[in-house]
Amino acid sequence: MIRYHAAWILPISEPPIRDGWLAVDRGRVVALGAAGRRVLSDGAQVVDLGDVAVLPGLVNAHTHLELSYLRDEVPPASQFVTWVRGVIQARRQRPDPGGREILDAVDSALNEAVACGTAIVGDISNTLVTFGPLTRSRLAAVVFYELIRFNAPDPAGVVAQACRAIEALVPTERVRASLAAHAPYSVSPLVLRAIRQAVDRDPFAPCSIHLSESAEEVEFIRSGGGPWRGLLEEIGSWDPDWVPPGGSPVQFLDDSGFLDARVLAVHGVQMTTADLDRLVARGTTLVTCPRSNGHTGAGAPPIEDFYNYGVKVAVGTDSLASSPDLNVFAEIATMRALAPTVSAGALLDSATRQGAHALGFNADYGTIEPGKLARLLVVNMPANTEDVEEYLVSGIEPNQIRWIEDV
Ligand SMILES: [Zn+2]
Numbered sequence: 197m198i199r200y201h202a203a204w205i206l207p208i209s210e211p212p213i214r215d216g217w218l219a220v221d222r223g224r225v226v227a228l229g230a231a232g233r234r235v236l237s238d239g240a241q242v243v244d245l246g247d248v249a250v251l252p253g254l255v256n257a258h259t260h261l262e263l264s265y266l267r268d269e270v271p272p273a274s275q276f277v278t279w280v281r282g283v284i285q286a287r288r289q290r291p292d293p294g295g296r297e298i299l300d301a302v303d304s305a306l307n308e309a310v311a312c313g314t315a316i317v318g319d320i321s322n323t324l325v326t327f328g329p330l331t332r333s334r335l336a337a338v339v340f341y342e343l344i345r346f347n348a349p350d351p352a353g354v355v356a357q358a359c360r361a362i363e364a365l366v367p368t369e370r371v372r373a374s375l376a377a378h379a380p381y382s383v384s385p386l387v388l389r390a391i392r393q394a395v396d397r398d399p400f401a402p403c404s405i406h407l408s409e410s411a412e413e414v415e416f417i418r419s420g421g422g423p424w425r426g427l428l429e430e431i432g433s434w435d436p437d438w439v440p441p442g443g444s445p446v447q448f449l450d451d452s453g454f455l456d457a458r459v460l461a462v463h464g465v466q467m468t469t470a471d472l473d474r475l476v477a478r479g480t481t482l483v484t485c486p487r488s489n490g491h492t493g494a495g496a497p498p499i500e501d502f503y504n505y506g507v508k509v510a511v512g513t514d515s516l517a518s519s520p521d522l523n524v525f526a527e528i529a530t531m532r533a534l535a536p537t538v539s540a541g542a543l544l545d546s547a548t549r550q551g552a553h554a555l556g557f558n559a560d561y562g563t564i565e566p567g568k569l570a571r572l573l574v575v576n577m578p579a580n581t582e583d584v585e586e587y588l589v590s591g592i593e594p595n596q597i598r599w600i601e602d603v
Contacts, residue, residue, distance in 0.1 A: 197221040199240040200600065201231060202574070204584040206251040208549050209563040211541075212584050218250060220570040220600070227566055243603065247579045249588060250600065251544070252562055253315025253571045254524040255551025258404070258462045258483040258512025261319050261326045265290065265301035266517035272491045276410030277423040279492040283517060284431070302326055305522060306333045311594045312523040315571045318404065318460060318483070318512065318555050320376055324361060331371045336571075338555045339365075340376035340404045343383060343391060346428060347435040351386035359394050372556075376404035377454075380445045381416045381424050384435065385452065392454050400556055402458050404483075408445045408471060409463035410494045417445045446471035455480045460554050462512065465489050465497045472505040481508040481554035484546075486530045488514030499535035503542055510551040511543075525592035532589045540585035572600040 198220050205216030205228060219226040219240060269286040273279035290297065306329060309317060316336040319326050322344065330337045341358050348354050355375070362373045377383040377391050383405075395403045408414065415422035420440030428434040441448040446467060449455050457479030464471075464482045475482055484497050502509050511527050513519045520526075528543045535543075552562025560569045576596045581587050 197226065197240040199242050200245055200250065200603075201242065202245040202250045203247045203577075203579075203581070204249040205564065206249060206544065206584065206588075207564040208252055208545055209565055212249075216250075218564065218572075223570055223601075225564055225566055225568050225570050228564060245574055245603065247577060247581070249575045249577055249581075249584050250564070251573050251575065251588070252548045252552075252564055253573055253599075254313045254547050255316045255318075255510065255555065255557075255562065256309060256314045256513055256522060256524050257318040257460060257481075257510035257551040257554055258485055258514060259309075259317055259319055259522060260321070260515035260517070261302050261305050261317070261330075262298060262321050262323055263515040263517045264305035265298050266515070267301070270517045273493040275412070275423070275493045277412050277427055279518070280427065286517070298325065299329070301516075302329050305516065306330070306335060308594075309522045310334050310599075311597070312521070312525065313573045313575075313592070313594075313597045314522065314524055315561055316552060316555055316557055318402075318551070320404065324365065324373070327365050327371065327373060331366075331368050336370040336557055336561065337372070338402055339371065339373045340402075341373060342376040342378055342404075343387060344378040345387050346382050346384055346433045346438075348384050348387050351384060351390050354387055355390035355394050372401075374398070374401040374403060379406040379409070379413065380448055381413045382433075384438070385441075388449070388452060388454055392452075395458065402460060402554060402556055404460040404462060405449070405454070406463055407449065407461040408466040409489070410492075411466060413445055414466045417441055417448055418443065444468060444471055446474050450474050450478065457481075460510065463489060463494065463497065464502065465494045467498070467501075469501060469505060472501060472507050475507050476505060479508070481510050481550060483510045483512045483551075483554070484531065485512045485514040485519070485527070486534055487520065487527055488512075488518040490530075491518040496534055499531055500537055503535070503538045508550055508554070509546045510554050511547045523592075523594070525588070528589050529591035540583070540589040543589050544585055570600060574598045574600050574603060
């Protein structure tokens with residue numbers, strides 16, 4: 197057993213502990229407390245970590261690791277559909293999507309995520325190419341096999357085939373696979389329904405969807421028109437039989453029975469307060485990725501509303517095609533700037549406990565509590581830091597971070 201002492205311990209499940217200690221045995225947390233209270237002399241090896249904060253490994257609840265090869269390849273846009281066109285163009289310029297370049301970029305992205313303090317990722321994949329590399333990494337993960345199919349003559353067949361692909365994977369203790377729908381504007385209603393039915397067969401599987409990301413999405417769901425309709429026609433994916441549902445994207449998905457507590461709804465930039473009420477009623481987790489939203493032209497998410505309305509909020513960096521790095525600490529620093537009235541503690545809770553819960557890893561991750569894995573971060577900080585939570589949301593760089601087992 198090792199007993200670590202640190203200037204600050206952030207269990208997340210309770211307020212930060214100043215001059216705290218933490219006992220770890222065989223990779224799991226055994227006990228923790230404040231140093232003022234006498235700890236048992238139990239023969240534990242004692243390690244004084246000094247001026248650091250110890251906190252749970254972070255959760256990047258939304259990324260697309262297989263797009264890492266597009267880092268810096270897609271220029272920022274002022275309109276979302278313009279950005280999507282940029283992605284299509286960048287992908288066309290790389291004719292070898294199963295190739296070494298993609299896998300090498302996945303490997304360095306995995307290393308970057310770990311170096312930035314990430315313990316778990318919610319990874320969106322259209323090819324499942326990331327599953328193997330994730331099982332060999334130190335990360336825990338849900339790999340969401342994402343379907344994009346607006347015009348699908350055989351919706352049940354599309355989803356059945358995806359289920360077979362997932363079942364052919366060998367899950368590990370830390371890496372699992374599930375299904376995701378890309379978005380309400382890119383997946384047909386019948387495919388959405390089939391995905392939902394497939395997910396329902398596994399009582400623990402989470403599901404994911406991009407939702408209310410852009411103004412173009414809102415317009416398309418409401419009226420069936422606008423720039424998104426134009427793009428679907430242009431790429432040959434338009435379905436002339438499709439009838440616009442009207443209302444908001446959240447309303448559409450909720451009325452279809454898609455939203456519940458196992459769904460991670462990603463982005464929410466264009467959500468109204470009525471939409472947020474629906475998410476709360478369904479227990480859906482909203483994953484916010486504000487840096488990506490700025491890059492893609494989606495706009496700034498109403499983060500203060502997310503918290504004020506009581507939505508469960510998790511944090512994602514999104515892919516390296518729309519984000520400068522995979523640093524969740526940088527993402528919450530951007531949230532801090534956009535949402536000054538939201539407490540630093542709430543942002544840290546989102547980046548740890550909420551993400552772990554949404555991805556189904558809360559038994560082992562997300563907080564520092566007896567019995568949970570000691571997959572913990574040690575973050576260097578200036579001596580006598582008074583407000584440790586505020587410091588941790590101010591932008592932490594990888595060179596300040598170690599994993600406790602590497603100390
Ligand atoms: Zn995404």
